[in-house]
Structures are given as structure tokens and as C-alpha cells.
Amino acid sequence: MKVKAEAIAKRVEVSSARPRLAVLGLLLGDLLALEASLLLGYATREALGFWFPAKVPLEALRSIALALLIFPLGYALAGLYPGYGLATVERVRRTVQVTFLLFLALIAWEWLFLREGWSRGVLGFTMGYALVVVPLAAALAREVLVRLGAWGVPVVILGAGKSGALVARNLKADPVLGLRPTAFLDDDPAKWGIEVEGLPVLGSLDLAPDLAQRGLQYAVLAMPGANRERIAHLLHELPFPHVILVPDLFGVQSLWVSTRDLAGVLGLEVRKNLLVGRNRFFKRALDYLLGLPLFLASLPFLAFFALWIKRVSPGPAFYAQEREGYMGRTIRVxxxxxxxxxxxxxxxxxxxxxxxxxxxxxRFFKLKDDPRVLPGVGHFLRRTSLDELPQLWNVLKGEMSLVGPRPFPRYHLEKFSEEFRRLRRSVLPGLTGLWQVSARSEGDLEVQEALDTYYIRNWSLWLDLYILARTVWVVLTRKGAY
Structure with missing residues (x-):
């Protein structure tokens, strides 16, 4: 066990320089994205010159380019450098909010003090591009850092039971989160020396000070079965700068949960976003704002694919299936x-x-070699998911949403518990969903239920925007489809 502890200590020492490299990579990505947004904003302003008769010389961009250099300071204050442990949706929310507020500050500064110094048109277009380009560039930078082995910090998990194993498995499956499980500590001598999820159980929790002295800064306390006094004592005595407590609340939503001090008692406020009327309004507004132009843009493609289908196989190019919709109503998809x-x-x-x-x-209700699929067009449409395009009409009719749990056939739904089916009926089915962008055809019934449950309980407009962006990536890469 001492050999393994020394090996882990070396890994901690090697990774001590990684946060600086990670911050440098993120900083460079953000600056490049901001300056690229400025060039795109200027090009758009010039392309629409018939609306903007006043010319903007290239020299005028110099001061704006310099002003954009302060934006990373805002990202740093928002905890985004490096931001280990932040969920992707929370990262996107913070990035967009900081970017939006800083651009508003620049526009206000120009209007109040400079007047004709900068072009508000260029600033406005630049802001529009930056709200999209900066989060995408940050995501790309993190992926590159992950592949280079320069992303993340080692984490020790306290508790090698089922909860600890689940934490290790989930952290290993999501390297972008930046918390890399390294080892376990557990007070049960029977577990010492074994491996859980491929990680060694080094010994008892008494080894925690030694690991902290060697530079380990993050620990996950995954002992929900321990009594309250034991948990309070560990939280007080553990020498790690960052301790994440996993409570005995499995199945409860994990996003949009805030701590509350109830006169000395720790409380967790759980915001049920889909029960708030304005959130439902904004979600529906997003469906129309994006759904209508997408539907109009899809019409030429629908006509082309319809002709291709009829050429391969005589018969109708479109068909409707009866599925279970909101509140259990039957809809034609x-x-x-x-x-x-x-x-x-x-x-x-x-x-x-x-x-x-x-x-x-x-197991999957799908086949990799499906004898029913039309040659050529059928495989292409299914691998790209473009066969779902007509459902934009269902979205505009209010029967579906752009994002939500997919409307499964009844024989598929019958494999799920009634409790889960009741949860699904509480929201509109979606054209795309978390399952489609995370596991897609590779996810079995258990994965489908877990991801749909997570989406419904953790919904926010930010999560919808994240899923829509991921959908574009999945369709382009054809990941997990057949």
C-alpha cells in the first residue's frame, strides 16, 4: 500500500503544474474567440453597409480589441479559470452572463463617454457572435486539454462503498468536469488493498492528512450511511482545501440546488424550474423562436429526401406514429x-x-443491422437523425418541444416503471433530448431512464441550449447512431 501511496503522491506532484497550463489554455481560447467575434462583427457590419451608411475604419477596431482583453478578468471572477467541478451547463450560464454584462458595459461606456469613438453596430454584432463563439471555443479548449492530459485535478474519494464507487464511475465518465478520481480511503479493513472501479483503496481515513501534505487538494466524502456526528467531525477535521459532500439524496435533482442557512441549520433549496410559469413561457418561446425558421429552412431538404425515398421504395414518403404526449394525450408524430x-x-x-x-x-429496441431500413436514404436519414425533421411541425403545433424526452412507442414505454412514465408525461416530448446527445443508440433502458429523469428534474433554459448545441455536434459527427 505504501508503494501505491507513493505513486499517487507522484501523480499529485506532476499534476500540480497542470492548473496553470489549463488556465493558460482557457485564457488563450477565450481571447482568440473574443477577437474572432470582433472580426466577424466588423465583417457583418460592413456586409450590411446599405443599412449603416457611415463607414467604420479598421483603425477603430484597435481600441475595441484592447477593451476585449479585460473580459478574461470577468471570467476569472466568475470562477471559470479553471473551474474544476463545474457542470457544463453551469459553465455555459456563467460564460454567457459575464460576456453579456461586459458587452453592455462597453456599449454604455461608448454611449456615455465616447459617443462617436466606437461603432455601436460593430459592438452589437460582436456581442451576438461572442455569446456563441466564446462558450464553443471554451468547450473546444477543454476537450483539447483533456486529450493532452493537462486538464483536471486528482481527487481522493472517502468511502469505498456503493456511493463512492458510483462517484468514481461518474467522474471517470465525465473527464471534462476536471475531477480525476485517484484513490479511495475507507475505515473498513476488509477493503484495504483491493481495487474499486479500477482505483486502489489505500487504507483508513487516517491517511488523509498525509495525502493533503503531499499536495492533494480535493476530496469527495461519499459516506451517506454514516451518522450525522461522524460526518460533521470529518468535515471539520479533513485537511483538504476542497471537500465535496455527497448526501444521502440519490435520485434528487442536482442542478439549481442552493444552500440555505436556516438559523444555523443547513438547508437545501430545490428549485423546480418547470413548475414556474415564466419558465414554461420562455421554453415555449424558444420553441417558436428557433422552430419556425428551422421548419422553413427544412422544407427544401424535406422535398429532396421525399423524392429520394419514393425513388428507392414506392409508397408515401412521410408517415405518422401515435405516441404518448403531454399529460398522457395521444399525439401523431x-x-x-x-x-x-x-x-x-x-x-x-x-x-x-x-x-x-x-x-x-x-435491450435497446434498436438493431445495428436492421433489415427494415431502406438502402442508402434510410441509413443516411437514421444516422443523421434527419428523418425527425418533420417533427418541427409537431413543435409548432404545440404537441412537442425542441428539447425533451423523446416520444417512445407504447411497446417501449411498457418496459419502464409507472412512476417514470408519470414523470415523462409531466413535460412535452422533445425533438431532441439529453439521451440523444449523451448515449443515443448506445444507451439501454436503464440509461434512457436515468438521463430523461435527470433532464426533467434539472431543467433550465441553459440546459436546453446546451442540448441543442450538442445535437448539432452529434448530427454532424453521427455519433452513436445507426
Whole structure:
């Protein structure tokens, strides 16, 4: 065990320089994104010169470019450098809010003091681009840092039981979070020397001071079964600068939870965002704001794909399926046809002749080699998910939302518990969802239920925007689809 402890100590020492490299990478990415937004804003302002008769010389951009250099200070004050442990949605929220407020400050400064010094048109367009480009560039910078091994800090998990194993598994599955599980400590001697989720259990919690002295700064206290006095004592005595407590609240939402001091008693305020009327209004407004132009832009593509389908397989290019919608109401969901007209008969014969395929179907309700799919157009539409484009009409009708749990067939829903089905019925089904951008066809029933539950309980407009951005990436890369 001493050898493993020394090895972990070396990993801690090696990673001590990584935060500086991570901050430098994020800082460089943000500055490049901001200056690129300025160039895009200027180009857009010049391209729309018929609306803006006054010319803006390139020299005028110099002072704006210098002003943009202060933005990383705002990001740093918002805890984004490096921001280990922040969920992606929270990162996006902080980045957008700081960017928006700083641009408003620049515009106010120009209007109050400079008047004709800067172009408000250039500033306005630059802000519009920056609100999108800066979060995307930051996400790309983190991905690059992860691949270079320069992202994240080592974390020791206190408690090697089921809760600790779950924490380790989730942290390893999400390296962008920046918390890299390194080892366990547990007071149960039977666990010393074994490995949990591929990580060693070094010994008892008495080793915590030694790890802290070697430079380890983060610990996750995952002992929800311990009594209150034991937890309070550990929180007081643990020498780590950052201790994350995992309470015995599995299944409860994890985003938009705030601590409250109830006259000396610790309370957790859980904001149920989807029960707030204005949030439902903003979500519906987003559906129309993005859904209408997307629907109009999709019409030429729908016509092209419809002709392609009819060329490959005679019959209608579109079809509707009855699905369970909001409050259990039956809705007709439209899709481009990607299968043969006798698809169900083909599927029944194929599953009867292939036991392995039957097992795959019963677990995922999808097949990698699906005999029902049309050659060429069918595979293309399914891999890109463009067969779902007609559902933009369902969104405009108010039967669906751009983001939400996907409307499954009834035979699929019957595999879930009634409690989960009741939770799904409480929101509009979505054109895309967290499952589609996280696991997609690779996620079984358990994964589908976990991700849909997480989305509904943790909903926010920021989460919707994140999922929409991820959807574009997934469609372009065709990740996880078949």
C-alpha cells in the first residue's frame, strides 16, 4: 500500500503544474474567440453597409480589441479559470452572463463617454457572435486539454462503498468536469488493498492528512450511511482545501440546488424550474423562436429526401406514429419514412431467425443491422437523425418541444416503471433530448431512464441550449447512431 501511496503522491506532484497550463489554455481560447467575434462583427457590419451608411475604419477596431482583453478578468471572477467541478451547463450560464454584462458595459461606456469613438453596430454584432463563439471555443479548449492530459485535478474519494464507487464511475465518465478520481480511503479493513472501479483503496481515513501534505487538494466524502456526528467531525477535521459532500439524496435533482442557512441549520433549496410559469413561457418561446425558421429552412431538404425515398421504395414518403404526449394525450408524430412498407413482418422474421439480434432488440429496441431500413436514404436519414425533421411541425403545433424526452412507442414505454412514465408525461416530448446527445443508440433502458429523469428534474433554459448545441455536434459527427 505504501508503494501505491507513493505513486499517487507522484501523480499529485506532476499534476500540480497542470492548473496553470489549463488556465493558460482557457485564457488563450477565450481571447482568440473574443477577437474572432470582433472580426466577424466588423465583417457583418460592413456586409450590411446599405443599412449603416457611415463607414467604420479598421483603425477603430484597435481600441475595441484592447477593451476585449479585460473580459478574461470577468471570467476569472466568475470562477471559470479553471473551474474544476463545474457542470457544463453551469459553465455555459456563467460564460454567457459575464460576456453579456461586459458587452453592455462597453456599449454604455461608448454611449456615455465616447459617443462617436466606437461603432455601436460593430459592438452589437460582436456581442451576438461572442455569446456563441466564446462558450464553443471554451468547450473546444477543454476537450483539447483533456486529450493532452493537462486538464483536471486528482481527487481522493472517502468511502469505498456503493456511493463512492458510483462517484468514481461518474467522474471517470465525465473527464471534462476536471475531477480525476485517484484513490479511495475507507475505515473498513476488509477493503484495504483491493481495487474499486479500477482505483486502489489505500487504507483508513487516517491517511488523509498525509495525502493533503503531499499536495492533494480535493476530496469527495461519499459516506451517506454514516451518522450525522461522524460526518460533521470529518468535515471539520479533513485537511483538504476542497471537500465535496455527497448526501444521502440519490435520485434528487442536482442542478439549481442552493444552500440555505436556516438559523444555523443547513438547508437545501430545490428549485423546480418547470413548475414556474415564466419558465414554461420562455421554453415555449424558444420553441417558436428557433422552430419556425428551422421548419422553413427544412422544407427544401424535406422535398429532396421525399423524392429520394419514393425513388428507392414506392409508397408515401412521410408517415405518422401515435405516441404518448403531454399529460398522457395521444399525439401523431411525423417522420420521413426510412423503412420498407412491410417493416414489421421483416423484423419478426429476422428476430425469429437470429437469437442474438432478438437479445439486442430487447435491450435497446434498436438493431445495428436492421433489415427494415431502406438502402442508402434510410441509413443516411437514421444516422443523421434527419428523418425527425418533420417533427418541427409537431413543435409548432404545440404537441412537442425542441428539447425533451423523446416520444417512445407504447411497446417501449411498457418496459419502464409507472412512476417514470408519470414523470415523462409531466413535460412535452422533445425533438431532441439529453439521451440523444449523451448515449443515443448506445444507451439501454436503464440509461434512457436515468438521463430523461435527470433532464426533467434539472431543467433550465441553459440546459436546453446546451442540448441543442450538442445535437448539432452529434448530427454532424453521427455519433452513436445507426
Amino acid at each position: 411525423w417522420k420521413l419514412r426510412t423503412m420498407y412498407p412491410d417493416a414489421e413482418a421483416r423484423l419478426a422474421r429476422y428476430l425469429e431467425e437470429n437469437p442474438a439480434a432478438r437479445a439486442e432488440w430487447e
